[in-house]
Amino acid sequence: MTALHQYSLAALSRGLAAGDFSSVELAQHFLDRIAAHDKRLNSFITVTAEQALAAAEAADARRAAGDAGPLTGIPLAQKDIFNTRGVRTSCGSRMLDNYIAPYDACVIENFDASGAVMLGKTNMDEFAMGSSNETSWYGPAKNPWDVERVPGGSSGGSAAAVAARLAPGATGTDTGGSIRQPAALCGITGLKPTYGRVSRWGMIAFASSLDQAGPMAPSAEDCALLLQAMAGFDERDSTCMEQPVDDYVGALEQGIEGLRIGLPKEYFAEGLDDAVEARIREALKVYESLGAELVEISLPNSHLSAPAYYVVAPAECSSNLSRFDGVRFGHRCENPKDLEDMYCRSRGEGFGDEVKRRILVGTYALSAGYYDAYYLKAQQIRRLISNDFTEAFAEVDVIMGPTTPTPAFRLGEKADDPISMYLSDIYTIAVNLAGLPGMSVPAGQVDGLPVGLHIVGNYWSEARLLNVAHCLQMETDWHQQIPEAFK
Amino acid sequence: MLMSLDAEQVARIAYLARLQIDSEAIPDYARNLSAILDFVEQMNAVDTSGIEPMAHPQDVSQRLRDDVVTESNQRDLFQQIAPATENGLYLVPKVIE
Amino acid sequence: MEWETVIGLEIHAQLKTRSKIFSGASTAYGAEPNTQACTVDLGLPGVLPVLNKEVVRMATKFGLAIGAEVARKSVFARKNYFYPDLPKGYQISQFELPVVKAGTLTITLDDGETKVIGVTRAHLEEDAGKSLHEDFHGMTGIDLNRAGTPLLEIVSEPDMRSAREAVAYMRKIHSLVQYLDICDGNMQEGSFRCDANVSVRPKGQEAFGTRTEIKNINSFRFVERAINYEVQRQIDLIEDGGEVVQETRLYDPDRNETRSMRSKEEANDYRYFPDPDLLPLVIEPEFIEQVKKEMPxxxxxxxxxxxxxxxxxxxxxxxxxxxxxxxxxxxxxxxxxxxxxxxxxxxxxxxxxxxxxxxxxxxxxxxxxxxxxxxxxxxxxxxxxxxxxxxxxxxxxxxxxxxxxxxxxxRGLKQITDSGAIEAIIDNVIANNPSQVEQYRGGQAKLLGYFVGQVMKATQGKANPAQVNQILKQKLDS
Known part of the structure; x- marks a missing residue:
């Protein structure tokens, strides 16, 4: 018999609707799995068992009253970057270890309204700065495919939890690849929507012009259900757009005959692992067999996206993280001897090394005499990168390539070398700079480690992306694979 | 173009950012920060004269809100998470003007 | 040597909105500490600013009133510095692209002379909270009710040449913002305050001297005194062979002196950059036309x-x-x-x-x-x-x-206008002063005033003066 956690989120939604099991049973099942398995993964920072069961009961009542939607009673793991009222919201940092959020993020409100059940808050790189989950104050989350390896980051806890089926779905946030890269390394599906698609209200900011929240789940269909609840206009975020929300689930089954797939030659070049490339080419063959057309394109400035990103993101973060000053919330050092001491020590103790590095880089890039050379230059490069995509989308419908250059690397392997760590996001960050939507979809394995196919669409094309991903998942079963140790 | 930072510069930037960094850790920071600056240096290979800087992913204007009071007093809730308060005020070490 | 004073003012006018510039918290003055500081004003993790439309309308009104161009596109920037009453560690302000561009204002001096003063720009920004230095066991208390109150910062050209001109300019702006109904002008409550940039130079010299900035002056009287003090201090300094240091100074009205604010000076690197939470502010011509129609x-x-x-x-x-x-x-x-x-x-x-x-x-x-x-x-x-x-x-x-x-x-002050009553009193006065009557009739016409006085005295000032005059003349001259 298939255990509950072996179903996709969409299948669980159908099971709840059919009355095959209750929300409370479902929540209890996943809470038991977290209790049994998360010691090995460290994918949760906080588990909210009591609230989860109460929410599940309410969901069952709602269903009994005939008022259930597709997510009513579905357990979810929330990245610990979203404010959750009454629950610690740590952002993976010592700075916020004592921060009980006094309000809910818009994403949390939306899921609450849909009747979803929060299981807990997932581990992440500190303030979402990292690509391996190793910068978390709570210790790294592990990759369920090989617990000696990283799950990716920053949404590593969400990816690990979903891959090990400790939760049927989760949220992530993506500033430079933080949904797509861990989704790829953990063998699940993840979507970073168009900038402005999902409200950033209550999501702790890393780099405001790049951050975007999105769903992480086994399949594209699951992500469609989750995005349906997450997306939409919110007047509290003035960068959130009044763009109609498509019917993501309804669009999944569309045909893709004649779909023009752009393959940037820069993404299939030096630095890409041969075996990873082979898996990507196989996936592309599937698309060809479905009637899609492969077109080689060029994104000539793509090699500049990481350098530009590592100016823009630190610059914004250096300012965004100034509010953590030990005055109104968060960590304050013991016995400050004066005001400056309170600032310097509270922040020095509260933030980890990578966060400090980025604050310092950003502070430097914005400081007098360097602003033009770094910040302004990066903003100009950003324009060039965005223009590359505009030109590409005049030719093709979607762009595909590998999500990451290699499969999951070992814990500690890159921890002392920031640059090599930064390069693990080499294919994903251009998408954030341009504000486009992007997905990672499981596309096979290399030595038992998952490989992700990166699919990038034009603005507001989430429905099309999910549809394209779904078509691959109708032909392959990589998204259904569960690591042996967590079956 | 400056590509490497010395310990003194790191200390200056750290103070600007109000970050205490142990003196023995400063050389490590200096090395890593220099490597990062070196990495972003690649940008200078491209001529960007005349390119309009892009601060936001979307080329649209700001949405405004109506002038309506929507918030009520939640001081007790907000101050539960504060390190130090008294009589409704946040307390900090003495500010000298 | 003869010295010339050069003054430029930065005036901060709190805009009279109901809610704050970027949040829905009330701006009402005088509430209990921190009861009007919402999640956005406190800078809690994850909050975002949304600009109040009314402040845009008010800034537009001001721009139109000083004949300035209202920028079609302006940008909000972050000014980064750490201070306990600045919750986010940055102030949202406008830097390179302000909402109101250059305009002018004509001031009238006491002698009736007029002078045109240039306004360089006016921009929107958020106010900070307040630090209360009463003793809390040696600590400072922070009240963030004022944090996020909208401000219009009005920056003048260095066009003023005396403290009196500076005061006349400040009064004119003070009057203007109240006419426009965009600021209540209440200086006690800090709704209208100014920083003065002051320098001196030898008369006839073109180049400006080194300036100092006097912060947060909140009355017309203090502006005049603070500037006069500062001018004299600078002249004395230079004449004694010293140099003026560019710095921020605080005016102490109790001692009538300015003193250096060292704490605000160090590391004066604000790292301005466009606020990524706020897209450019675009003001359409139709909006400006509509505001024009509403101008008082x-x-x-x-x-x-x-x-x-x-x-x-x-x-x-x-x-x-x-x-x-x-x-x-x-x-x-x-x-x-x-x-x-x-x-x-x-x-x-x-x-x-x-x-x-x-x-x-x-x-x-x-x-x-x-x-x-x-x-x-x-x-x-x-x-x-x-x-x-x-x-x-x-x-x-x-x-x-x-x-x-x-x-x-x-008080029974009603004027006596009954001519019969007045006549009776006058007859009485004439009867009681025969020698004065004689002198008057002898040609001393100015004695009429004496008789008026007597009548007024008798009526405690209530007799109608015109009637008294008329009847007196009639009786005396006949």
Whole structure:
């Protein structure tokens, strides 16, 4: 018999609707799995068992009253970057270890309204700065495919939890690849929507012009259900757009005959692992067999996206993280001897090394005499990168390539070398700079480690992306694979 | 173009950012920060004269809100998470003007 | 050596909105500490700013009033620095692209001379909270109610050459923002305050001297004193062979001196950059057109109208338009009386102004309302009381003793206009002063005043002066 956690989120939604099991049973099942398995993964920072069961009961009542939607009673793991009222919201940092959020993020409100059940808050790189989950104050989350390896980051806890089926779905946030890269390394599906698609209200900011929240789940269909609840206009975020929300689930089954797939030659070049490339080419063959057309394109400035990103993101973060000053919330050092001491020590103790590095880089890039050379230059490069995509989308419908250059690397392997760590996001960050939507979809394995196919669409094309991903998942079963140790 | 930072510069930037960094850790920071600056240096290979800087992913204007009071007093809730308060005020070490 | 003073002012006017510039918290003054500081004002993790439309409208009004271009596109930037009353560690302000570009303002000096002062720009920004230095076990208390209150910072060119010019400019802006109904102008509450950039240079020299910035001056009197002090300090310094250091200074009104604010000086690197949470502010021409239609009559226009419509002198008109409240008071009294503008102007610029000045209050706080004031002047117009008696009545009104009519009644001040009664009194006076009558009739015409005085004395000032004069002459000359 298939255990509950072996179903996709969409299948669980159908099971709840059919009355095959209750929300409370479902929540209890996943809470038991977290209790049994998360010691090995460290994918949760906080588990909210009591609230989860109460929410599940309410969901069952709602269903009994005939008022259930597709997510009513579905357990979810929330990245610990979203404010959750009454629950610690740590952002993976010592700075916020004592921060009980006094309000809910818009994403949390939306899921609450849909009747979803929060299981807990997932581990992440500190303030979402990292690509391996190793910068978390709570210790790294592990990759369920090989617990000696990283799950990716920053949404590593969400990816690990979903891959090990400790939760049927989760949220992530993506500033430079933080949904797509861990989704790829953990063998699940993840979507970073168009900038402005999902409200950033209550999501702790890393780099405001790049951050975007999105769903992480086994399949594209699951992500469609989750995005349906997450997306939409919110007047509290003035960068959130009044763009109609498509019917993501309804669009999944569309045909893709004649779909023009752009393959940037820069993404299939030096630095890409041969075996990873082979898996990507196989996936592309599937698309060809479905009637899609492969077109080689060029994104000539793509090699500049990481350098530009590592100016823009630190610059914004250096300012965004100034509010953590030990005055109104968060960590304050013991016995400050004066005001400056309170600032310097509270922040020095509260933030980890990578966060400090980025604050310092950003502070430097914005400081007098360097602003033009770094910040302004990066903003100009950003324009060039965005223009590359505009030109590409005049030719093709979607762009595909590998999500990451290699499969999951070992814990500690890159921890002392920031640059090599930064390069693990080499294919994903251009998408954030341009504000486009992007997905990672499981596309096979290399030595038992998952490989992700990166699919990038034009603005507001989430429905099309999910549809394209779904078509691959109708032909392959990589998204259904569960690591042996967590079956 | 400056590509490497010395310990003194790191200390200056750290103070600007109000970050205490142990003196023995400063050389490590200096090395890593220099490597990062070196990495972003690649940008200078491209001529960007005349390119309009892009601060936001979307080329649209700001949405405004109506002038309506929507918030009520939640001081007790907000101050539960504060390190130090008294009589409704946040307390900090003495500010000298 | 002869020195020339160069002054530029940065005026911060709190905009009179109901809610804050980027949040829905109330801006009302005087609430319990931190009860009007919401998640956004506190800078909690994850919150976002959304700009209040009303502040854009108010800034537009100001731009139109000083003949400036209202920027089609302006940008909010972050000014980064750490201070406990600045919750986010940055202030959202405007830097490279302000909402109001260059404009001008004409000031009138005491001697009636006018001078055009350039306004470099005006930009929108958020106010900070307040640090309370009363002793909390050696700590400072932070109240963030004011954090996020909208400010319009109005930056002048260094066009002023004396403290008096600076005060005249500040008064003009103060009056203008109240006319525009965008700021309550309350200086005690800090709704209107200014920083002064002051430097000196040898007369005739083109280049500016090194300037200092005097922070947060919140009264017209202090602006004048602070600048005069600072100018003298700089001159003394230079004449003693020293140099002026570019720095921020604080004016201490108790000691009447400025002193250096070292703490604000170090590491003055604000790292401005466009706020990524806020897209560019775009003001469409249609919006500006609509605001134009809503523009109130401005001081200069009002002055011209007071002169033409009410026949006032340029001097009187200028005094009456100095504040919108004064002008409104004047017009309310004139409307109530159905005319008599000159009488109203004389009384307002005389008796009323003197009492306001004596009590150091603004016309809004005057204990005698425009209606009540009209009630008093009406009794002069209809000869119920004389101007002299009216002053006594006005004093009583000021002290809260009631309306003009009530006071006239209760004190029996009604003018005697019954000519029979006046005649009887005059006959009595003539009978009692035979030698003066003789002298008058002998050619000493100026003795008429003596008889008037006697009659007024006998009537306690209540006899109608015109009638007394007329009847006296008639009787004495016959």
């Amino acid at each position: 009559e401005l001081p200069d226009e009002k002055k011209a109208r007071f002169e033409s419509e009410h026949g006032l002198s340029s001097y009187d008109a200028n005094v009456l338009i100095a504040s919108r409240a004064t002008a409104d008071y004047f017009e309310a009294v004139v409307a109530e009386l159905g005319g008599e503008a000159k009488l109203v102007a004389n009384w307002m610029n005389g008796e009323l102004a003197a009492r306001l000045n004596r009590d150091a209050i603004e016309i809004e706080q005057a204990p005698v309302s425009a209606d009540a004031f009209a009630g008093l002047l009406r009794r002069i117009v209809d000869n119920t009381i004389s101007g002299k008696i009216a002053k006594e009545v006005f004093d009583a009104m000021w002290n809260g003793e009631g309306s003009a009519d009530e006071i006239i009644d209760s």
